Amino acid sequence: MGTRILDGLAIAAGIRSDVSQQLQQLPEWVGSPGLAVVLVGDNSASEIYVRNKVKACGELGIRSLLLRPVPTLTTDELLVIIDELNGRDDVDGILVQLPLPAQIDAKRVLEAIAPAKDVDGFHPVNVGRLHTGQECLSPCTPTGVLEILQRSRIPLTGAEAVVVGRSDIVGKPTSAMLLRANATVTTCHIHTVDLPKHTREADILVVAVGKPGLITAAMVKPGAVLIDVGINRITNREELERFFPGDAARAATFEKRGSVVMGDVDPAAYAVCGAYTPVPGGVGALTIAMLMHNTVKAARMRRGL
Ligand code: NAD
Numbered sequence: 001m002g003t004r005i006l007d008g009l010a011i012a013a014g015i016r017s018d019v020s021q022q023l024q025q026l027p028e029w030v031g032s033p034g035l036a037v038v039l040v041g042d043n044s045a046s047e048i049y050v051r052n053k054v055k056a057c058g059e060l061g062i063r064s065l066l067l068r069p070v071p072t073l074t075t076d077e078l079l080v081i082i083d084e085l086n087g088r089d090d091v092d093g094i095l096v097q098l099p100l101p102a103q104i105d106a107k108r109v110l111e112a113i114a115p116a117k118d119v120d121g122f123h124p125v126n127v128g129r130l131h132t133g134q135e136c137l138s139p140c141t142p143t144g145v146l147e148i149l150q151r152s153r154i155p156l157t158g159a160e161a162v163v164v165g166r167s168d169i170v171g172k173p174t175s176a177m178l179l180r181a182n183a184t185v186t187t188c189h190i191h192t193v194d195l196p197k198h199t200r201e202a203d204i205l206v207v208a209v210g211k212p213g214l215i216t217a218a219m220v221k222p223g224a225v226l227i228d229v230g231i232n233r234i235t236n237r238e239e240l241e242r243f244f245p246g247d248a249a250r251a252a253t254f255e256k257r258g259s260v261v262m263g264d265v266d267p268a269a270y271a272v273c274g275a276y277t278p279v280p281g282g283v284g285a286l287t288i289a290m291l292m293h294n295t296v297k298a299a300r301m302r303r304g305l
Contacts (some may be wrong), residue, residue, distance in 0.1 A: 004275035008285035033299035092299035095118035143287025157182040165208035213266040226276040230264030
């Protein structure tokens with residue numbers, strides 16, 4: 001049996017089609033769900049993410065409302081905006097694009113979002129509900145990881161799952177969700193003493209670190225499922241040749257754009273594993289589809305459906 005490529009684009013398309021069906025099945029009195037996106041400052045990556053989120057809403061028939069307050073606004077001024085969105089009946093989901101400018105207290109802002117409208121799943125109430133096995137809005141990227149595993153029929157019950165990375169946005173919630181799905185979960189991080197010892201035990205290895213090629217072939221158990229969340233830009237020709245020897249397509253992209261995107265897994269490890277998510281075209285493709293899913297879920301939950 002050859003190595004399976006877990007195609008994030010195809011899985012995302014399946015999720016979008018499910019979301020579209022759920023939208024059609026909403027009772028007429030609900031109307032079309034609305035997502036408010038708040039973008040502060042002028043981070044070019046954030047601009048692209050927000051544009052893609054608004055576009056995805058339009059394609060599915062979800063109303064979107066883009067708010068761009070002045071970049072110099074204070075935490076208190078942003079809290080007033082959040083409070084107003086919390087109170088609006090035509091807003092089902094509120095997303096504050098991160099990172100926020102340095103003068104803003106991001107924790108206070110995220111905690112001000114009504115948990116029922118917290119489509120990013122970052123509010124402590126949703127985090128607590130996730131950890132205690134209750135119905136909740138859960139973070140988009142980790143939810144996408146679980147969707148990939150479940151839709152690809154990877155057995156989770158009793159599986160040895162190792163998550164590398166413990167951020168509040170990806171690593172920790174991914175560990176919580178795998179635990180909830182009955183896997184035996186180990187979470188590794190920057191202070192883990194012997195990382196290869198842990199990764200070599202993994203039936204399912206999820207990597208969310210942000211270090212290109214951190215996971216080498218020698219660190220992977222034969223037949224394991226590799227889920228690569230990392231998104232890294234390679235701008236160095238020596239690294240390109242080390243990670244992608246003989247890859248004409250990547251070399252051409254590098255010549256054209258001066259960089260290529262890769263994950264945290266060294267592609268040499270693909271020969272050892274049983275299945276893997278490519279970068280690009282893996283986990284990254286799921287995040288916006290899960291945001292759309294959460295927006296419809298928020299609209300339904302808020303109305304007791
Ligand atoms: P982060 O910087 O907040 O966390 C990185 C984690 O990696 C930390 O918990 C740290 O302890 C751990 N770590 C660092 N070096 C390590 C090492 N040598 N060994 C073991 N652990 C180590 O990053 P994040 O926000 O969790 O994002 C991680 C990666 O995922 C990034 O590349 C980011 O771009 C990507 N990402 C992708 C998506 C998506 O696909 N949509 C979404 C979010 C993040």
